[in-house]
Amino acid sequence: MEHYVDKKALEKIVGDVRAQNSIFSDKSFLDNLSVTNSIIGRESESKKLVKFLLSYEKGLVVPLVSIYGRSGSGKSTIVQFVCQNLDVDFCYVNLRKAKTVFGCINLILSELGHENLKNAQGMNYAFGIFEKLILQKLEKSDNSIFVLCLDEFDTLFYDKRGKPSDFVYKIVVLVEKLRTLKRHMCIVTISNKVLSEFNLDDRVVSRIGTSEIYFDSYSQSDVLKIIRNRAKKSFLKKIDDDVLQYCADISSEEHGDARRAIDLLRTSGEIAGTENEKISKKHVDKAVSQLQKNQITTIISGGSYHFRLACAALSRLTYINDEGWHSTSDLFKQYQKIISPDTRQISYRRFSEMLVELVNSGIAVSKTESKGRHGYGSQFKLSVDPELIGNSCFPDWWPSVVESKKKKEAAAQASKRLKLLSSGRRSSSLGNLYRTLGF
Numbered sequence: 001m002e003h004y005v006d007k008k009a010l011e012k013i014v015g016d017v018r019a020q021n022s023i024f025s026d027k028s029f030l031d032n033l034s035v036t037n038s039i040i041g042r043e044s045e046s047k048k049l050v051k052f053l054l055s056y057e058k059g060l061v062v063p064l065v066s067i068y069g070r071s072g073s074g075k076s077t078i079v080q081f082v083c084q085n086l087d088v089d090f091c092y093v094n095l096r097k098a099k100t101v102f103g104c105i106n107l108i109l110s111e112l113g114h115e116n117l118k119n120a121q122g123m124n125y126a127f128g129i130f131e132k133l134i135l136q137k138l139e140k141s142d143n144s145i146f147v148l149c150l151d152e153f154d155t156l157f158y159d160k161r162g163k164p165s166d167f168v169y170k171i172v173v174l175v176e177k178l179r180t181l182k183r184h185m186c187i188v189t190i191s192n193k194v195l196s197e198f199n200l201d202d203r204v205v206s207r208i209g210t211s212e213i214y215f216d217s218y219s220q221s222d223v224l225k226i227i228r229n230r231a232k233k234s235f236l237k238k239i240d241d242d243v244l245q246y247c248a249d250i251s252s253e254e255h256g257d258a259r260r261a262i263d264l265l266r267t268s269g270e271i272a273g274t275e276n277e278k279i280s281k282k283h284v285d286k287a288v289s290q291l292q293k294n295q296i297t298t299i300i301s302g303g304s305y306h307f308r309l310a311c312a313a314l315s316r317l318t319y320i321n322d323e324g325w326h327s328t329s330d331l332f333k334q335y336q337k338i339i340s341p342d343t344r345q346i347s348y349r350r351f352s353e354m355l356v357e358l359v360n361s362g363i364a365v366s367k368t369e370s371k372g373r374h375g376y377g378s379q380f381k382l383s384v385d386p387e388l389i390g391n392s393c394f395p396d397w398w399p400s401v402v403e404s405k406k407k408k409e410a411a412a413q414a415s416k417r418l419k420l421l422s423s424g425r426r427s428s429s430l431g432n433l434y435r436t437l438g439f
């Protein structure tokens with residue numbers, strides 16, 4: 001049957017959305033993309049950043065400050081809040097949107113109002129424009145410092161062919177050049193990883209020093225304070241504290257993640273609104289599974305065909321064999337079986353890199369195991385339901401996997417019955433023998 005949206009269907013959609021939103025007074029306080037004005041805690045981290053940036057007033061700024069810590073610990077929020085409230089010119093760029101190093105410089109330029117450049121125009125040309133734009137900006141505002149905030153700094157290092165270390169070197173050289181023009185610039189990198197984990201050349205490392213600010217994960221009570229504050233501003237009616245506690249507990253299971261807590265509270269509210277009920281723990285449970293589903297779908301739909309094949313290989317092995325850990329070579333064999341015959345396979349090495357991507361995305365976990373004389377090898381285990389992954393990767397293919405498992409289980413049952421039967425026959429023929437011998 002064809003599905004289409006007519007006026008009646010649209011009216012229903014509008015009604016559903018209104019119901020979803022009915023229990024909120026102002027949802028903007030539950031928006032993870034906007035920068036909040038009310039920050040709970042984080043005084044010491046803010047102070048350190050202000051100290052690094054304002055040292056320009058005394059004539060010397062460190063070229064690079066590295067901000068690092070687990071996700072949802074407030075890194076991006078604090079950096080943007082501080083920059084917005086100091087007399088500095090700044091440019092905040094989330095590098096996740098870039099696929100290559102050249103893509104990163106294009107993102108920076110476009111944030112500064114410049115059109116995209118073509119690869120062929122080259123990095124040196126791009127840096128020439130970057131320098132001009134910074135000088136123009138400082139001239140206009142009469143500020144002396146330009147802060148370049150590079151969020152998701154790790155992205156730069158995915159493009160190994162684009163020479164990420166060279167790129168950082170070029171920015172540091174620009175910082176030095178601006179200094180000779182009596183202008184200051186500071187690069188603030190934001191990442192989940194510490195700077196030493198990146199493959200930066202010695203010439204970069206020796207120039208940037210070690211100015212780091214670590215953001216410790218929030219405790220359960222920190223997360224609770226953050227969402228209590230948001231709940232007060234965003235819902236029409238007061239939310240029970242045990243519901244907020246429950247959201248905070250779930251969001252602190254692994255590490256205190258404020259983003260997860262805010263998403264959870266918003267989604268629980270939407271579900272409660274749709275069901276026309278007061279928000280309760282039941283809605284939080286539903287929100288947890290809805291968010292997990294959404295997250296998986298986003299990761300998988302954004303991945304390449306081979307990434308989805310790697311996910312599918314791990315899901316199939318896990319589902320069919322009811323087993324957790326799988327080696328790279330078993331997974332590669334499985335990948336070779338699933339891939340469509342007219343598609344070119346990626347190499348074993350590239351496939352192992354893809355498995356690492358899977359771990360980075362949170363879909364799987366890995367461990368290293370000794371293989372005796374053969375050294376060490378990696379093992380991978382899914383961290384989510386294989387059916388959810390398999391169905392999201394290739395919905396037309398997954399039913400055949402379910403069918404194979406059914407067949408395998410039926411065959412195992414049949415062989416069990418056969419064994420029982422034959423051992424029964426053997427014991428009854430032995431019984432006859434004993435009787436004949438008079439025992």
Ligand SMILES: Nc1ncnc2c1ncn2[C@@H]1O[C@H](COP(=O)(O)OP(=O)(O)OP(=O)(O)O)[C@@H](O)[C@H]1O
Pocket residue numbers: 031032033034035036038039040041042069070071072073074075076077078191192226258259262
């Ligand atoms: N101390 C805080 N007070 C109020 N809200 C906070 C605080 N810390 C984080 N948040 C909120 O939590 C959400 C996530 O914060 P943020 O994006 O800054 O985390 P992050 O450490 O940069 O995460 P990631 O590494 O995943 O990018 C945002 O909505 C932010 O407003």
